[in-house]
Amino acid sequence: MTEAAAEIDRRAARVLLLDPSGRVLLLRGCDPARPEHRYWFTVGGGLEAGESLADAAVREVYEETGLRITADDLVGPVRTDRVEFPFDGRWYSQEQSFFVVRADAFTADLTHLDDYEVTSVDSTRWWSADELAATGERFYPGDLADLVREVG
Template identity: 75%
Template structure:
């Protein structure tokens, strides 16, 4: 749905996949309209028509990582917030809810990405809070270290 200014409003489910060492899995990507704008981000994305937050979270985890989880594996939402951002030449206003899934470390499988994601996501990596604090690389949400501390 777009508002009068052409901004796309959407609802999204985001998932903090956390391993036993407390590291979070982030995906690396970029904006197709700004290929030099590269960043790390949490797993997740927009809800499809008629989809619940939990169902979207489960679907997104599989599509973006290859890991199969059940709605019962999700804790939360642990946070819901609103963000506004540009992507591929369009502006989005996104209400996003974050869930937590505790999992063993695994190798990310990007073969289930949607067609539009294949050209702008290239790798997954497990990050500790210390690594996030020290990296010069961009990541979202910008307060991810604090969020990780909140969820323990």
């Protein structure tokens, strides 16, 4: 692997935002380098310099949904794993920790997305574990239906 193609190693905070019926809020996006590769994913993202996992989770929930929470609203992390994936022509190796936040269902506000997110995120939806298990649509992580059932 050449230096230019080096994998980007990062830490991420992911949030399973659950409504009272146990549905999880997901965002739909695409890889800008592969716009046909559409998928659903949990709220969250990479840590900024000096940020804790909890701080990143709180910031990401606001940026990606408009919902204001505090670190006290976070349960977990309920799982930590490592994934590798391509995004916008680069490879990432990401250690990610998942938190649970419970909230009433709401319409997400996407007006606080970063510039790169505006080009790759186009909608949100509340999903039940059963809907995730039955859909033919792509979502990440692949075992999300089981994880939602586990923490729901």
